[in-house]
Amino acid sequence: MLKRMGKKYFIKTFGCQMNVYDSGRMARMLDEMGLKETTVQRDADVVVFNTCHIREKAAEKVFSDLGRAYLIKQERLAEGKDTVIGVTGCVVQAEDAEILKRAPYVDFALGPLRYFRLKEVVEEIFNKRDAKLLDTEFSAVSKFDKLPENKAEGGCSYLAIQEGCNNFCTYCVVPYTRGVEMSRPVEDILREARRLAETGSVELNLLGQNVNSYHGEDANGKERNLAYLLYKVAEIDGIKRIRYTTSYPADVDDDLIRCHKELDKLMPYLHLPIQSGSDSVLKRMNRRHTRDDYLRVVDKLKEANPAIGMSSDFIVGFPGESDDDFKQTLEVVNRVKYIQAFSFKYSRRPGTPAAVMEGQIEEKVKKERLQVLQDLLFSYQTKFNKDSVGKIMPVLFETKGRHKGQLAGRSPYMQNVHTAADMSLLNKIVDVRITDASTNSLSGEVA
Ligand code: 5AD
Numbered sequence: 450m451l452k453r454m455g456k457k458y459f460i461k462t463f464g465c466q467m468n469v470y471d472s473g474r475m476a477r478m479l480d481e482m483g484l485k486e487t488t489v490q491r492d493a494d495v496v497v498f499n500t501c502h503i504r505e506k507a508a509e510k511v512f513s514d515l516g517r518a519y520l521i522k523q524e525r526l527a528e529g530k531d532t533v534i535g536v537t538g539c540v541v542q543a544e545d546a547e548i549l550k551r552a553p554y555v556d557f558a559l560g561p562l563r564y565f566r567l568k569e570v571v572e573e574i575f576n577k578r579d580a581k582l583l584d585t586e587f588s589a590v591s592k593f594d595k596l597p598e599n600k601a602e603g604g605c606s607y608l609a610i611q612e613g614c615n616n617f618c619t620y621c622v623v624p625y626t627r628g629v630e631m632s633r634p635v636e637d638i639l640r641e642a643r644r645l646a647e648t649g650s651v652e653l654n655l656l657g658q659n660v661n662s663y664h665g666e667d668a669n670g671k672e673r674n675l676a677y678l679l680y681k682v683a684e685i686d687g688i689k690r691i692r693y694t695t696s697y698p699a700d701v702d703d704d705l706i707r708c709h710k711e712l713d714k715l716m717p718y719l720h721l722p723i724q725s726g727s728d729s730v731l732k733r734m735n736r737r738h739t740r741d742d743y744l745r746v747v748d749k750l751k752e753a754n755p756a757i758g759m760s761s762d763f764i765v766g767f768p769g770e771s772d773d774d775f776k777q778t779l780e781v782v783n784r785v786k787y788i789q790a791f792s793f794k795y796s797r798r799p800g801t802p803a804a805v806m807e808g809q810i811e812e813k814v815k816k817e818r819l820q821v822l823q824d825l826l827f828s829y830q831t832k833f834n835k836d837s838v839g840k841i842m843p844v845l846f847e848t849k850g851r852h853k854g855q856l857a858g859r860s861p862y863m864q865n866v867h868t869a870a871d872m873s874l875l876n877k878i879v880d881v882r883i884t885d886a887s888t889n890s891l892s893g894e895v896a
Pocket residue numbers: 503504620621622722724762763764793794795796797798
């Protein structure tokens with residue numbers, strides 16, 4: 450039997466914000482067991498890799514990290530210390546039993562809908578060292594009902610309100626790893642939001658794979674949409690800033706657009722992925738919107754709040770993407786002038802329809818297109834940042850800065866801002882005069 454006194458845990462998170470949220474919930478479970486978090490993997494008695502399967506690179510990185518974890522485990526064993534190695538997240542769901550074949554030294558593997566069992570599983574391994582556990586069930590029970598209460602770790606918290614996706618974009622593994630859409634009940638979300646506010650958060654980012662298709666039940670069993678939830682969260686005194694991520698263009702309704710006009714707490718920044726500017730590519734991606742549908746939504750949002758800044762995800766080199774298709778993506782960028790964006794080379798994911806489509810694009814072309822797209826995106830991002838110089842912006846300081854005496858935080862537009870500031874301002878929203886800007890960050894002084 451392993452004693453747990455003084456034991457430490459280390460969690461490494463790959464991928465999206467939902468994984469960051471899940472890792473936080475797992476950390477709270479291990480805290481409850483009396484374990485202490487460490488950022489040094491070698492010191493940890495329990496190591497958890499919370500994995501991402503969205504692109505091949507991310508998924509494969511997990512196995513090299515696991516290999517390294519095994520070496521560390523052996524070195525620690527020589528010092529008389531045991532290490533429990535666990536894997537959670539989307540790679541587990543996608544690989545299922547294969548994961549234990551590829552990495553037989555893994556002690557437990559829990560799918561993204563099953564990590565609520567973490568405490569019980571670690572406990573069992575502590576008690577019976579040769580126990581091995583794999584759980585990838587797509588359960589009907591909601592993990593959220595089984596998790597201990599959440600707690601803020603800082604001024605800004607994620608809050609999962611919806612999980613899974615019914616869109617089945619032809620490139621995407623999410624419907625297979627996170628399952629079909631599920632919305633949490635309104636009251637559960639508000640309870641968690643209030644708790645996060647009470648324990649120190651002033652900003653909430655409501656999360657879901659398709660967050661604006663939220664349709665949870667209220668206390669009377671009535672279905673409510675995201676707009677309703679945003680108004681309710683905005684009523685919580687301690688919460689000063691609200692965001693929501695990630696939205697699907699075809700599901701942006703007029704209620705949601707009205708929130709951007711009426712809710713002061715809702716930040717003037719929206720991540721709304723278009724993926725491609727070509728209708729024929731969008732069609733083959735099985736997206737339920739055209740390029741014009743998307744642009745109409747952006748126009749309406751800008752009408753509701755002219756100060757809104759847009760962000761997006763893009764995929765280049767989707768099967769069959771011609772030079773002309775790609776040019777149309779660049780046209781959308783020139784039209785919307787994104788203030789920030791994420792762009793990726795198409796990655797073939799086993800089991801998804803696009804992986805077996807004709808017209809796969811060669812790596813060289815993908816690379817060239819990505820470069821052209823990113824140069825253009827960065828030019829708009831840099832311009833937006835440079836235009837911020839001289840302005841006063843409210844910044845939520847989230848961490849210590851790169852240099853001593855500095856704090857780093859986010860502007861309403863998610864820009865990273867570094868400022869010389871007293872530690873007492875950590876987790877507070879403070880007016881900062883922006884003095885300098887680059888593509889990825891701003892610097893300023895407390896105004
Ligand atoms: N290849 C490349 N990018 C992908 N994304 C999702 N699946 C793939 C894939 N197979 C991107 C999309 C999505 C973001 C989270 O990841 O742009 O919005």
